Amino acid sequence: MPFRLFDAPMREPSQFVGFSGSDLDRQSEKRDEESLAKALADPAARLMLMRGGRAYLKIAGGCFDPHFTPAESRALGARLEFSVLLGFDAEGPRLAAPAGVEPEDLPPAIKAIDYRSVYVQGLLRPADLGALAQGASLLAWHSSHRFCSRCGHESEMRHAGYRRLCPSCGTEHFPRTDPVAIMLAVSGDKCLLGRSPRFQPNMYSCLAGFIEPGETIENAVRRETLEEAGIRLGRVVYQASQPWPFPYSLMIGCYGEALNEDIHPDFSELEDCRWFSREEVRGIIAGKHEAGISVPPAGAIASHLIRSWAERDD
Ligand SMILES: [Zn+2]
Numbered sequence: 001m002p003f004r005l006f007d008a009p010m011r012e013p014s015q016f017v018g019f020s021g022s023d024l025d026r027q028s029e030k031r032d033e034e035s036l037a038k039a040l041a042d043p044a045a046r047l048m049l050m051r052g053g054r055a056y057l058k059i060a061g062g063c064f065d066p067h068f069t070p071a072e073s074r075a076l077g078a079r080l081e082f083s084v085l086l087g088f089d090a091e092g093p094r095l096a097a098p099a100g101v102e103p104e105d106l107p108p109a110i111k112a113i114d115y116r117s118v119y120v121q122g123l124l125r126p127a128d129l130g131a132l133a134q135g136a137s138l139l140a141w142h143s144s145h146r147f148c149s150r151c152g153h154e155s156e157m158r159h160a161g162y163r164r165l166c167p168s169c170g171t172e173h174f175p176r177t178d179p180v181a182i183m184l185a186v187s188g189d190k191c192l193l194g195r196s197p198r199f200q201p202n203m204y205s206c207l208a209g210f211i212e213p214g215e216t217i218e219n220a221v222r223r224e225t226l227e228e229a230g231i232r233l234g235r236v237v238y239q240a241s242q243p244w245p246f247p248y249s250l251m252i253g254c255y256g257e258a259l260n261e262d263i264h265p266d267f268s269e270l271e272d273c274r275w276f277s278r279e280e281v282r283g284i285i286a287g288k289h290e291a292g293i294s295v296p297p298a299g300a301i302a303s304h305l306i307r308s309w310a311e312r313d314d
Pocket of ligand 1: 148149150151152153166167168169170171
């Protein structure tokens with residue numbers, strides 16, 4: 001078999017999902033102990049501010065602007081010494097910082113909006129949404145990893161937010177990304193969708209679960225599908241990934257070839273799980289399903305997996 005790398009699409013599918021559009025130059029190879037101070041001293045520096053799972057956005061003329069100057073950030077109580085450097089765009093450095101002022105104390109021209117709504121409602125440009133995911137994930141990791149997991153001493157943020165160093169035992173800690181497998185099982189002209197009790201009424205989606213230590217992506221896809229639905233999968237193929245800042249996951253989207261069709265749902269995870277024909281899924285996507293069933297909004301990786309499969313003719 002020839003090596004077929006160049007049959008890959010010019011725009012890989014990951015580019016079509018939300019939170020994936022960051023165009024910042026991270027300059028990760030240049031990060032050092034001076035990077036944060038240098039970036040903050042740049043007059044072109046702009047910060048994204050976040051607190052409690054919400055992004056602070058300026059509203060002007062019906063548009064949302066996520067960028068604050070260092071002075072504006074301080075006025076909102078942000079502690080810039082705890083900011084993280086996201087990277088650089090054509091204008092200058094881009095950072096993220098924990099905001100200080102509570103959402104209810106914000107001036108009227110600034111709103112605190114939860115990340116999910118920012119994403120579902122399309123309030124930001126794809127590039128800014130990608131930067132938001134990066135900042136939200138990093139800030140969440142710092143706030144939940146203040147203490148050294150080796151000796152328990154309080155650790156310190158280093159390298160513009162990409163490390164923590166324990167001053168007591170010298171251990172360095174690095175930001176986490178938690179991989180989650182999300183998959184669409186397919187059998188002939190049908191796909192498998194499930195409903196978690198946490199979903200909004202009538203919504204069905206792909207199955208998903210955390211990849212465990214020592215497990216390949218493909219084996220995690222097979223294990224989760226078997227555990228949640230009783231469906232055994234043969235071939236598994238990767239399709240796309242999506243940064244998912246809740247709090248710092250990477251969703252890894254795959255298709256799987258089902259080897260049986262008798263579903264045995266795990267009712268501790270799912271309240272329903274069933275096969276849908278391609279025609280039925282096309283109707284769902286068009287908003288015309290007779291029982292009012294829906295799938296996640298465009299931009300979600302589950303939606304991308306479902307739509308890409310439904311739109312195919314094979
Ligand atoms: Zn330590």
